[in-house]
Amino acid sequence: MDVGMMMIFTNYGWEDCPDDRVWEEDIRLARLAADLGFDCLWSAEHHFNDYSFVPDNIQLMSHLTALCPNIDVGTAAVILPWHDPLRVAENAAVLDLLSKGRLRLGMGRGLARREFHAFRVSMDESRGRFDEAAPMIVNALKTGFIEGDGRYYKQPRTEIRPRPKYSFDGRIYAVASSEDSVDSAAKLGAHMVMFADRPWEMRAAGIERGRELHRKYHGTEPPTIMLTDFCVCGTDLAATEEEARRYQGKFVESNFYHYEFLGEHFKNVKGYDSYQQKAEIARSAGLEGAVNGFMKAASWGTPDRILRQLEERRKVVGDFELNVAFRFGGTPYEVSERGLKLFAKEVLPVLKTWEPMASSRAAE
Numbered sequence: 001m002d003v004g005m006m007m008i009f010t011n012y013g014w015e016d017c018p019d020d021r022v023w024e025e026d027i028r029l030a031r032l033a034a035d036l037g038f039d040c041l042w043s044a045e046h047h048f049n050d051y052s053f054v055p056d057n058i059q060l061m062s063h064l065t066a067l068c069p070n071i072d073v074g075t076a077a078v079i080l081p082w083h084d085p086l087r088v089a090e091n092a093a094v095l096d097l098l099s100k101g102r103l104r105l106g107m108g109r110g111l112a113r114r115e116f117h118a119f120r121v122s123m124d125e126s127r128g129r130f131d132e133a134a135p136m137i138v139n140a141l142k143t144g145f146i147e148g149d150g151r152y153y154k155q156p157r158t159e160i161r162p163r164p165k166y167s168f169d170g171r172i173y174a175v176a177s178s179e180d181s182v183d184s185a186a187k188l189g190a191h192m193v194m195f196a197d198r199p200w201e202m203r204a205a206g207i208e209r210g211r212e213l214h215r216k217y218h219g220t221e222p223p224t225i226m227l228t229d230f231c232v233c234g235t236d237l238a239a240t241e242e243e244a245r246r247y248q249g250k251f252v253e254s255n256f257y258h259y260e261f262l263g264e265h266f267k268n269v270k271g272y273d274s275y276q277q278k279a280e281i282a283r284s285a286g287l288e289g290a291v292n293g294f295m296k297a298a299s300w301g302t303p304d305r306i307l308r309q310l311e312e313r314r315k316v317v318g319d320f321e322l323n324v325a326f327r328f329g330g331t332p333y334e335v336s337e338r339g340l341k342l343f344a345k346e347v348l349p350v351l352k353t354w355e356p357m358a359s360s361r362a363a364e
Contacts, residue, residue: 001319001320001321001322001351001352001354002039002040002224002321002322003038003039003321003322003323003324003348003351003352004038004039004040004041004042004072004074004226004321004322004323004324005029005030005033005038005040005041005042005323005324005325005326005340006042006043006044006076006228006229006323006324006325007026007029007030007041007042007043007044007054007060007325007327008026008043008044008046008052008054008325008327008328009022009023009026009043009044009046009052009053009054010022010050010051010052010053010254010327010328010329011050012050012051012250012251012253012254012257012329012330013247013250013254013329013330014330019053022053025327025333025336026327027064027067028333028337029326029327029333029336029337029340030064030067030068031067031068032337032340032341032344033071033340033344034067034068034070034071036340036341036344036345036348037344037348037349037352038071038344038348039071039072040071040072040073040074040104040323041061041064041068041071041072041073041074042073042074042075042076042104042106042228042323043057043060043061043074043075043076044057044076044077045057045075045077045078045079045082045108046112046115046258047115047118048114048115048118049114049258050254051254051255051257051258052258057075057076057078058075058078058088058091058092058095059091061073061074061075061095061099061103062094062095062098065095065098065099065102065103066098071102072099072102072103072104073095073099073102073103073104074103074104074105074106074173075103075104075105075106075107075173076106076108076173076175076193076226076228076323077106077107077108077173077174077175077193078105078106078107078108079107079108079109079110079115080107080108080109080129080130080133080134080137081109081110081116081119081121081125081126081129081130081133082110082115082116082119082121083133084153085132085133085136085137085140085146085148085153085155086140086146086155086158088107088133088137089136089137089140089141089146089160090160090161092105092137092141093140093141093160093162093163093164094162096141096164096165096166096168097162097164097165100166101165101166101167103171104171104172104173105137105141105168105171105172105173106172106173106174106175106191106193107130107133107134107137107172107173107174107175107190108130108174108175108181108193109126109127109129109130109175109181110123110126111177111259111272111275112258112259112260113259113260113265113269114258114260123269123270123272124269124270124271125152126271127180127184127270127271128150128151128152129152129153130184131184132148132150132151132152132153133148133152133153134174134184134188135187135188136148136153136155138168138172138188140160140164141160141164141168142164142167142168144159144160144163144164145157145158145159145160146158146160170223172188172189172190172191173190173191173192173193173226174188174190174191174192174193175193175194176192176193176194176206176210176225177194177195177274177275178271178272178273178274178275179206179209179274180271182206182209182210182213183210183213185210186210186213186214186216186217186222187213187217189214189217189218189223190223191223191224191225191226191321192207192210192225192226193225193226193228193323194207194225194226194227194228195227195228196227196228196229196230196294196297196298196299197255197293197294197297198293198294198297199293199296199297200297200313200316200317201316203317204316204317207225207317207318208318210222210225211318224319224320224321225317225318225319225320225321226320226321226322226323227313227317227320227321227322227323228323228324228325229298229299229322229323229324229325230248230251230294230298230299230324230325230328230329231298231299231300231306231324231325231326231339231343232244232247232248232299232300232301232326232331232335232339233299233300233301233302233303233306233326233338233339233340233342233343233347234301234302234335234338234339234342235302235342236302237301237302237305240300240301240302241300241301243300243331243335244295244298244300244301245291245295246329246330247328247329247330247331247335248291248294248295248298248300248328248329249287249291249294249329250328250329250330251294251328251329252287252290252291252294252329253287253329254329256282256287256290259275261275261279261282262279262282262283263279264279266279299324303342303343303345303346303347306343306347307347307350307351310322310351314354314357318357319356319357322351324343326339326340326343
C-alpha cells in the first residue's frame with residue numbers, strides 16, 4: 001500500500017499559537033515522515049482562516065522537495081477556480097523538474113464560500129471552471145503546450161517552459177466528494193481523492209461509480225483511490241479514544257465553521273447539491289452526531305485497532321492509497337509526533353506488506 005502524510009497547517013483550537021510556529025512544527029513532522037518511510041508528503045490549499053492556511057501548496061512542496069529528497073510530494077489539492085490554469089501548469093512543471101518527477105498533482109474545485117468571496121469568484125462557476133481548467137493543465141503537462149477556448153479560459157496556444165520532462169501518467173489526482181466531481185475525476189483518468197468525514201459504507205457506491213465511469217471513458221482499469229485520514233495513535237486504547245474524541249471532534253467543529261455546514265447557502269449554489277444534503281444531515285444530527293460519524297470513518301486507537309479499522313475499510317471500498325494527517329483540531333505537537341512515530345513503527349510496515357486485492361471493486 002502507498003501511504004502518505006497529510007499536512008493541514010491549522011491553529012484552530014489553540015490559543016496564542018503564532019502562525020510561524022504552526023508552520024515550523026508541521027514541517028518538522030514532514031521531515032520525520034520522510035525519514036520514517038512514508039511515500040509522499042501531501043498538503044491542502046486553504047486561505048485566510050485558522051481552519052487551515054496553506055495559500056500555495058506548490059510553493060510549499062518546492063521547499064519540501066529540497067528538504068526531503070527521497071519522498072514524493074503532492075497537492076491535495078490545488079483549487080483550480082482560484083488560479084489561472086496557465087500558471088498552475090507552469091508551476092507544476094517547475095516543481096516536477098526540481099523534484100525529478102516526484103510531484104503528484106492533485107486538483108479540486110473548492111467548497112468554502114468565504115474563500116471564493118475573497119478571490120472574487122462565484123461558487124456557481126466552480127464546476128465549469130474546474131472542468132475547463134483541469135484537462136488544459138493535464139494536457140499541458142503531457143504535450144508541453146497549453147490552450148483553451150472555453151467559457152472561462154480563452155487561452156492561446158502557449159509553450160510551457162521549462163518543458164515538462166517526466167510523464168505524469170499515474171500522478172494526477174482529483175478530489176471527488178460529490179457525484180459531479182466523481183465524474184470529472186473519471187474523465188481525467190485521475191486517482192479519486194476522498195476524505196474520512198463519514199462512514200465508508202456511505203462512500204462505497206460513489207467509489208464504485210467512479211471506477212465504472214473510468215472504465216467507460218478510458219477502457220482501462222481505474223487507478224487506486226486515495227483516502228485522506230485523520231489519525232490519533234497511541235498505546236493506551238482508552239486514553240487514545242479520549243484524545244480522538246477531543247481532537248477529531250475539534251476538527252469537525254472547525255470543518256462546520258469553515259464550510260458553514262449549518263447554513264443553507266449550498267441549496268442556492270450550482271453543483272453543490274450533495275453538500276446541501278450533508279448540511280441537512282449536520283443540522284439534524286448536530287455536532288455530537290457528526291463527531292460520532294467522523295470517528296467511525298477516521299483512524300484512532302492502538303496500532304492494532306487502527307490496522308483492523310483499515311482492514312475493514314478495505315473490505316468496504318476495495319484497494320486504496322492512504323494519506324494520514326496526524327495534526328488537526330488542536331492536536332498538541334507532542335501527541336502528533338507520538339502518533340506519527342508509533343504509526344510508522346507498527347502500522348506502516350504491515351500496510352507495506354498488503355498485496356492488491358483480487359479485484360479493485362469493493363468486496364461483496
